[in-house]
Amino acid sequence: MRCPRCLREHEERTKRCGCGFQFVVEDERELQQWFDEVRQILQSAYVAAPTPWQQSGKGGTFEEWVRLRIPISECVTHSGSFLDIGCANGFLLECLLHWTQMKGLELQPYGLDYAPQLVEMAKKRLPAFKEQIFLGNSWDWQPPRRFTYVRTEAVYVPDNLRVPYLKRLLSEFLEADGTLLVTHYRSSSEDLSRDWLDADLRADGFNVVNTISGFDGMGREKCRVAVVQP
Numbered sequence: 368m369r370c371p372r373c374l375r376e377h378e379e380r381t382k383r384c385g386c387g388f389q390f391v392v393e394d395e396r397e398l399q400q401w402f403d404e405v406r407q408i409l410q411s412a413y414v415a416a417p418t419p420w421q422q423s424g425k426g427g428t429f430e431e432w433v434r435l436r437i438p439i440s441e442c443v444t445h446s447g448s449f450l451d452i453g454c455a456n457g458f459l460l461e462c463l464l465h466w467t468q469m470k471g472l473e474l475q476p477y478g479l480d481y482a483p484q485l486v487e488m489a490k491k492r493l494p495a496f497k498e499q500i501f502l503g504n505s506w507d508w509q510p511p512r513r514f515t516y517v518r519t520e521a522v523y524v525p526d527n528l529r530v531p532y533l534k535r536l537l538s539e540f541l542e543a544d545g546t547l548l549v550t551h552y553r554s555s556s557e558d559l560s561r562d563w564l565d566a567d568l569r570a571d572g573f574n575v576v577n578t579i580s581g582f583d584g585m586g587r588e589k590c591r592v593a594v595v596q597p
């Protein structure tokens with residue numbers, strides 16, 4: 368995993384980066400500060416980026432974006448509502464609408480992000496759905512409804528809060544027969560031979576019913592979506 372502050376790569380379960388950034392936050396009083404710092408780093412980088420996919424945190428070419436995000440659309444097998452947690456500028460939602468339409472499915476897109484400037488960009492990108500793009504922190508946001516599909520990454524909360532975070536998404540965000548998609552993205556600078564997050568999720572007792580992977584142009588697995596059901 369990558370330190371958001373200094374971008375150094377670390378083995379999974381590292382507690383603290385050499386720069387001082389904490390992957391584990393045990394003192395509740397430090398939690399807000401942790402979210403504030405990560406939000407500020409991500410928002411300033413994404414807002415300044417030149418392409419829609421870089422404004423969603425994915426460097427490289429459009430082809431690579433498609434290769435490493437289309438696996439999310441493969442996980443969508445029926446029509447319904449889709450909440451993209453960490454929707455950034457809304458580009459993933461926009462692409463998912465097209466990709467699932469091509470499969471004859473109809474998604475009602477919803478977005479959530481804690482970075483206000485990114486939420487505004489997402490509303491501009493998806494004006495027809497601007498009432499469905501929300502500003503909030505997924506750690507404590509109260510959803511106004513339940514969703515057929517919810518996508519998130521585990522790194523949106525400190526490592527030690529991952530299990531309660533994902534459990535809350537399953538119990539409070541999903542429809543009764545809904546599906547949680549936990550995406551794990553990796554960059555070229557990471558050790559790509561390491562275990563993926565789905566192994567940890569299974570060890571933590573989550574019901575991982577499938578995984579779908581995305582590969583870069585050199586055939587390296589750089590994205591894996593864990594399909595989790597309640």
Ligand SMILES: C[S@@+](CC[C@H](N)C(=O)[O-])C[C@H]1O[C@@H](n2cnc3c(N)ncnc32)[C@H](O)[C@@H]1O
Binds near residue numbers: 522523
């Ligand atoms: C890498 S981008 C994801 C973009 C797109 N959804 C995708 O999967 O490619 C991560 C986004 O998550 C947002 N984010 C991170 N932690 C969050 C949290 N706790 N609550 C809400 N948004 C969060 C960031 O502001 C950023 O826009």
